[in-house]
Amino acid sequence: MAQKxxxxxxxxxxxxxxxxxxxxxxxxxxxxRDQLLEVARWLKTDPxxxxxxxxxxxxxxxxxxxxxxxPPSEAWAEGKPRxxxxxxxxxxxxxxxxxxxxxxxxxxxxxPSLSSxxxxxxxxxxxTFDMYGIKFDAHPDLRRIYMYEEFVGYPLRKDYPKEKRQPxxxxxxxxxxPIKAPGHGDR
Amino acid sequence: xxxxxTTTRIEDAAKWAKQSLVEKASNWGRKFSLFSYxxxxxxxxxxxxSVAGPKYDLARFGAEFPRFSPxxxxxxxxxxxxxxxxxxxxKRVFDxxxxxxxxxxxxxxxxxxxxxxxxxxxxxxxxxIPVDVYVPGxxxxxxxxxxxxxxxxxxxxxxRGHSQLRTKREDIIAAQxxxxxxx
Numbered sequence: 105m106a107q108k109x110x111x112x113x114x115x116x117x118x119x120x121x122x123x124x125x126x127x128x129x130x131x132x133x134x135x136x137r138d139q140l141l142e143v144a145r146w147l148k149t150d151p152x153x154x155x156x157x158x159x160x161x162x163x164x165x166x167x168x169x170x171x172x173x174x175p176p177s178e179a180w181a182e183g184k185p186r187x188x189x190x191x192x193x194x195x196x197x198x199x200x201x202x203x204x205x206x207x208x209x210x211x212x213x214x215x216p217s218l219s220s221x222x223x224x225x226x227x228x229x230x231x232t233f234d235m236y237g238i239k240f241d242a243h244p245d246l247r248r249i250y251m252y253e254e255f256v257g258y259p260l261r262k263d264y265p266k267e268k269r270q271p272x273x274x275x276x277x278x279x280x281x282p283i284k285a286p287g288h289g290d291r
Numbered sequence: 292x293x294x295x296x297t298t299t300r301i302e303d304a305a306k307w308a309k310q311s312l313v314e315k316a317s318n319w320g321r322k323f324s325l326f327s328y329x330x331x332x333x334x335x336x337x338x339x340x341s342v343a344g345p346k347y348d349l350a351r352f353g354a355e356f357p358r359f360s361p362x363x364x365x366x367x368x369x370x371x372x373x374x375x376x377x378x379x380x381x382k383r384v385f386d387x388x389x390x391x392x393x394x395x396x397x398x399x400x401x402x403x404x405x406x407x408x409x410x411x412x413x414x415x416x417x418x419x420i421p422v423d424v425y426v427p428g429x430x431x432x433x434x435x436x437x438x439x440x441x442x443x444x445x446x447x448x449x450x451r452g453h454s455q456l457r458t459k460r461e462d463i464i465a466a467q468x469x470x471x472x473x474x
Contacts, residue, residue, distance in 0.1 A: 251411070252376050259410040268410060273378040274418055 333371025
C-alpha cells in the first residue's frame with residue numbers, strides 16, 4: 105500500500121536504510137540511527153511524503169528471542185542488537201503509513217529524539233525511556249513519566265525480575281524488603 | 292478494675308467509658324452511622340456506585356453518605372488496584388482519618404493485588420494500612436459488599452476493629468506505666 109513511500113525513501117536516503125519489509129499491510133524501514141533525524145525531517149517536510157501525524161513510539165526487547173521456525177544455529181541472538189525502537193508515522197494528506205525501526209545495541213541504547221519534529225512524541229519517548237531505558241538524545245525533558253523517581257531499573261526489560269517490587273512505603277510491622285519469590289524471574 | 296474512692300468526676304467517666312455498657316452503646320452508635328470514604332482507583336468503583344445507589348442501597352445499613360474528606364469519615368473503602376506509587380497517598384489518607392476508623396479492602400485487587408502481580412501493583416493494600424474486612428471478587432457482587440458491611444458491623448459492635456483494639460492496647464499500656472496494674 106505504501107510501497108511508494110519505501111521507494112522514495114530508498115531513492116533519496118538509500119544509504120540510511122538498512123533493509124525494508126512489509127507485514128500485515130504495514131511497510132517497515134530499518135534506519136541507521138545516526139541518519140534517523142534527517143530521514144525523519146525529510147519524511148515530514150517532503151511534499152510527496154508529508155508525514156504529519158505521529159502514531160506511536162515504543163521499543164522491543166529481543167533478549168533471548170529466537171524465531172519459532174528457525175534453529176538456534178542461525179544465531180539470531182548472537183550478533184543481533186538487543187533493542188528495536190519503532191516509530192509509526194501516518195500522513196493525513198496522502199493517507200499512507202510507514203514504520204521506522206532502529207536497532208540498538210545493549211551497551212549503548214541511544215538514538216536522536218524526534219520530539220523536535222513531532223511534539224507528540226515527547227511523552228511517548230519518556231515512556232519508552234521509563235520502561236526500557238532507551239536514551240533519546242536532545243530530548244527536552246527525559247525523566248521517568250510513570251514510575252516514581254526512586255525506582256531502580258527498567259521494568260519492561262525482559263531481564264527485570266517478574267516478582268520484584270520496589271515499595272515506597274510499608275506498614276510499620278512489615279519489612280520494607282522487596283518480596284522475593286525464589287525461582288520466579290530470578291535470572 | 293474497680294472505681295477508686297478519690298477520683299474526679301472526669302476520671303470516673305473515663306473509666307466508666309472503658310466499661311462495657313457505655314462501650315456497647317457507643318459501638319452500637321458507631322456501627323449504624325458509618326461514614327465511608329471511597330478511595331476509588333479502578334473499575335471496582337462502578338460496583339461501589341451500584342452498592343451506594345438506590346437498588347442495593349448501602350444507606351439501609353447506616354452507611355449513608357460517602358464523605359470525600361478523610362476528616363469526616365470513619366470507614367475507608369479501598370476500591371480498586373493500589374500501585375506502589377499510590378502507597379504514600381493511601382497511607383496519608385488513612386492517617387488523616389479520626390479514630391476510631393475501619394478499612395474495607397473492596398475487590399480482589401485491593402485485597403491481594405489480584406492478577407496484577409507485577410512491578411507496579413501493590414500486593415494488597417494491607418501492605419500499607421491495617422484492613423478490617425476483605426471483599427473478594429473481580430468486582431465483588433453488591434451482596435458481598437453488604438455482607439462485608441454486616442460483618443464489619445458485628446466487629447465494630449464487639450470492639451474488634453483494628454483501631455479499637457489498638458486504642459484498648461494503648462490504654463492498657465498507659466495504665467500499666469502509670470502504675471495502675473490491670474490484671
